[in-house]
Structures are given as structure tokens and as C-alpha cells.
Amino acid sequence: MFLFLKCLPRLFSQANKDLKRHFVLTFSSSLSIAIALLMAMVMTVLAVNVSYFTENIEEQLVIQVSINPTFQNDEIENLQDELQTIKNVKTIEYSDSEEELDKLIKDYGETFAQYQGEDKNPLYDVFLVELKDNAKIEETTSAIQKLDGVMEATYGTSTVNTMVQMFSGLRIGGMIFVAALIFLAIFLIRNTVKLAIQVRKDEISIMKTVGATNWYILFPFVLEGMLTGFFGALLPSLFCVLGYTSLYNALNGTLMSDMFTLIKPYPFTIYVVLMLLGIGILVGMLGSYLATRKYLRWTR
Amino acid sequence: MIELRNVTKSYPNGVHALNRISLSIEDGEFIYIIGPTGSGKSTIIKILNGEEVPDSGTVVVDGINVGALKHRKVPYYRRNIGCIFQDYRLLPKLTVQENIAFALEVLGISKKKIRKRVTEILDLVDLKEKARAYPDELSGGQQQRVTIGRAIANKPKLLIADEPTGNLDPEKSKEIMELLEKINAMGTTVLMVTHDIVLVEKFKKRTVTLDQGFVVKDSKKGGYVSL
Ligand SMILES: Nc1ncnc2c1ncn2[C@@H]1O[C@H](COP(=O)(O)OP(=O)(O)OP(=O)(O)O)[C@@H](O)[C@H]1O
Numbered sequence A: 001m002f003l004f005l006k007c008l009p010r011l012f013s014q015a016n017k018d019l020k021r022h023f024v025l026t027f028s029s030s031l032s033i034a035i036a037l038l039m040a041m042v043m044t045v046l047a048v049n050v051s052y053f054t055e056n057i058e059e060q061l062v063i064q065v066s067i068n069p070t071f072q073n074d075e076i077e078n079l080q081d082e083l084q085t086i087k088n089v090k091t092i093e094y095s096d097s098e099e100e101l102d103k104l105i106k107d108y109g110e111t112f113a114q115y116q117g118e119d120k121n122p123l124y125d126v127f128l129v130e131l132k133d134n135a136k137i138e139e140t141t142s143a144i145q146k147l148d149g150v151m152e153a154t155y156g157t158s159t160v161n162t163m164v165q166m167f168s169g170l171r172i173g174g175m176i177f178v179a180a181l182i183f184l185a186i187f188l189i190r191n192t193v194k195l196a197i198q199v200r201k202d203e204i205s206i207m208k209t210v211g212a213t214n215w216y217i218l219f220p221f222v223l224e225g226m227l228t229g230f231f232g233a234l235l236p237s238l239f240c241v242l243g244y245t246s247l248y249n250a251l252n253g254t255l256m257s258d259m260f261t262l263i264k265p266y267p268f269t270i271y272v273v274l275m276l277l278g279i280g281i282l283v284g285m286l287g288s289y290l291a292t293r294k295y296l297r298w299t300r
Numbered sequence B: 001m002i003e004l005r006n007v008t009k010s011y012p013n014g015v016h017a018l019n020r021i022s023l024s025i026e027d028g029e030f031i032y033i034i035g036p037t038g039s040g041k042s043t044i045i046k047i048l049n050g051e052e053v054p055d056s057g058t059v060v061v062d063g064i065n066v067g068a069l070k071h072r073k074v075p076y077y078r079r080n081i082g083c084i085f086q087d088y089r090l091l092p093k094l095t096v097q098e099n100i101a102f103a104l105e106v107l108g109i110s111k112k113k114i115r116k117r118v119t120e121i122l123d124l125v126d127l128k129e130k131a132r133a134y135p136d137e138l139s140g141g142q143q144q145r146v147t148i149g150r151a152i153a154n155k156p157k158l159l160i161a162d163e164p165t166g167n168l169d170p171e172k173s174k175e176i177m178e179l180l181e182k183i184n185a186m187g188t189t190v191l192m193v194t195h196d197i198v199l200v201e202k203f204k205k206r207t208v209t210l211d212q213g214f215v216v217k218d219s220k221k222g223g224y225v226s227l
């Protein structure tokens, strides 16, 4: 251990020298890793935002229970009690047809204002039902449908549903893609380090004859791999901070509608950057470990 | 110092490089190993420095069973033996003194001690004026002296040399031999593989002759003609 500490400066300068010596090699592999990590970064940012959307949407998921307009107040109260007994129901809110119309006008514009007025309003009085478990929304909806006095029970339409499903597919696809890219980066580093070992073959054999331990010989390569990974992570990190922030500002924080609120760049991008640097270093370590493992095991 | 008992080694391609070699070498001895090409001389060297493991038989160097050595331990074992080769194997981008210091740096020795030892060695191998020269600025004999200096930098008990004079003219070979004798006189056991019959005749030492992996002759008196 003591020897290790004493040798550390020498080993670092060795790794540094190596980096300079095959600068082109290191640079190109750093660049390839940068590209891989860049794609991984974009996918991650996308996936995280998509899952954020999904959360938002799910939060907004309510069942709209339209009440038979001939129902009187006490009947409506009865219905509310009945709804309350359904297991999955969390909250029930009453909203009469005028309130509903106001919301419609607010969300979709003044064109709906023409329906204002005592007899023109085509909307029903509704209960807005929030659920404990959104995944069971279909079952609960059909249960509500069967109650007496319910004209119709709908939730945000099927588009929302397919969207949620699509998003989760996108998220999983993104994860797989990112994993594949990370494997690619490991592979790239492994090859770079293998080449570096090849380049220094003579020196290594001399080190062996004078009795250098394997870790002493290989440590600079591992360091080199880690540095390569680290450099590779810098570019995507920069892109992430600058790119995402300016995208966020340009879009005013939302995509198309309020439903798709983007995650605030700070501290989100910081986390992504830390993740990228971590992955870069880890990938470098793993890649150089794989490159040196065979060497360690078979050469005496 | 060295005890080979029934050492057999064949390579994966089926070549039997060594066949039941038994050899015993005392502390402080100077010994030649000669024989035609392919007779297994370099294989003995590789077994002695731990690079190859014998198929059967035991190799004991300075009380250490080399064949049974764990991978992890081989480097530490190797610090007790110096190695010289026909091609000098110097690092071209380092100067003479840096090349010698390199062998010590690898072992984690302090800078101050390294500097002191390098000066001693440059003195011993008579290369003080060339301390800052690069290998390609030196003659073959001088390069080989640097290699010898590097090999003995850590004061090994055993020096093994695989045809150290293979690339040198007789004059330079004599220089190298004298240097090796000097090192031997300081107490280091020297084992030298060679093709050079003239040298073997001139500097008479114990001579072991190999042929096709067998020891065919072990002459304590030395000299080639006695075969
Ligand atoms: N790494 C190897 N793989 C396979 N065969 C080998 C290997 N090294 C040596 N041999 C074979 O083993 C036999 C002995 O080789 P070795 O190098 O010990 O001979 P040598 O006496 O040193 O010869 P030379 O005088 O030419 O240096 C030869 O037939 C050679 O072809």
C-alpha cells in the first residue's frame, strides 16, 4: 500500500505521457465515446421528460361522471354516496354544467361562449372522480357506468390512454438504447487500451524482466481508460447543460400544451452531467479492465 | 543456488524443448550453457526467470520453487535475478542513466537512492561519460553494458544472460566477458548461454552442453574441445 502511494505520481505521469504519445488514438476514441454518450444523453433527457409527462397526465386523470339531468338534488346526493362505496375512488367533486362550460371556454377559447345561457348549455352536471390507482381506470369507469342515474362515465378519452402506453414504450426503448450505447462505449475503450498495450509491448516486457508487478504495469492503462471515458463525457455534458437550457427557454418550458411541461433545467441537467461523467469514468475503468484481464491472467 | 531436477518442458506445438534436465549450480559459480540452435538453451533461461513453467520436475532458485510460484509472486521473485538478452532491449527514448534508473523506479525506490545507485553502476560498467546519451548514440558493446548495468541495478544474486555477445565483434565480446567476470567476482552467480566457441575456449568456465533438450555434457574444467 505504501509502495502504491509512493508510485502514484510516477504512474500518473506515465498515463499522462501515454495520452500524449497516442494523442490521435485517445482523441478519436474519446470522440467516439462522446458521440455514444451524446446519444445516450439525448435519450435519457427524453425518457426522463416523457416519464415526467406521464406523471403529469396521470395526475390529471379524472373520470367525468355525467349525471342524468332529470335527477333532483337528493338523488344526486344518493349517487355520490354510491360512488363513494366504489373501492378505487379517492375523491369526488361536484361541478355543475355552468362551471363545466366555464372551464371549456377557459381551456379551448371563446368559441364555446356561444353556448352560455340558461337553455343553450348542452353540458351535464358532473362528478369529477379521482382514483387511487390510475391503472385500474377502465374497470372503475365501467363500474361507475352501471350505476343508476349515470348518463356517461368517461376519462380523458382513449387518446390519453394510448399516449400513456406509448410513452412507457418509448421509455423502455430509450433505456435499452442507452444500455446498448454504454456497451458500445465499453467496447471502444477496451480496444483503445488493447492498442495502447500493443504499442508499449517492448516497454512492458522490459518492465517485466526487471520485476515490475502487474498492477504497476497496468495501472497507467486503467487510468488512461478512465481519462478517455472522462474526456468523452465532457462534450455531451456541455451539450446537455447548454442545449437543454436553451431548448427549455425557447419553448417556454412546455411542449405544445400545458400537459407536456418540461423539467426545469436546474438541477436536472446537473444530475445528468454527473451521471454522464460517472458513466464515462466507469466505462473507462471497465473497458480497460477487460483489455488488461487477459494479459494479467496469461502472461507471467 | 540453482537446482534443476528432471525438468521437462514441451511447447503447445509439440516440440520437446527440454528432456529430464538435471543440473545443480553453486552460489557464486560462472557457468556456460552451449549447444546447437533449438537445443533448448533459451527455454532454460525462460524457466529460470519464471516466464515458462516446466511440465514436470522441479526448479529451485535460491530456495524458491519457481515452477510453483503464483502469478502474483513472479515479479517479486524476478527482482532477485538479472536478465540480459542478445537484443539489448533498451528504451530508445530514455538516456543511459534513465534506462538504468527505470529498473529501480519500477520497484518504488526513492529518487535519492536511485541516483546514488545509478552513479555506482555507471562507474562499474564504465559508461560515466555516456550517462546522458541515448541508446542509438552508443555502440553495440556500450548498449550491452547498459543492459548489464540495468540487470544488476537491484543487486541480484543471479545474473542470466542469453547470448549477450551474439551481436558483438570479438573485441567487444571480450569487454563484456571481462565485465561479467567482474560482476561474478563480486559474488553474483552468472549463467550465460552462448554460441561463441572462441569465448568459451578463452575464458574457461564450467560448461554444460545441451542437444535436443538433453544435457549431453557437463564439463567442470570448461572449454569446448573437451566434448
Ligand atoms: N514459444 C515457443 N513456442 C513453441 N515452440 C518453441 C517456443 N520457443 C521455443 N520453441 C521451440 O523449442 C525448441 C527449443 O527452443 P530454444 O529457444 O530453447 O532453443 P535455443 O537453444 O535457445 O536455440 P537458439 O540457439 O537458436 O537460440 C526449438 O525447437 C523451438 O522451436
Ligand SMILES: [Mg+2]
Residues within 6 Å of the ligand: B041, B042, B043, B162
Ligand atoms: Mg536462444
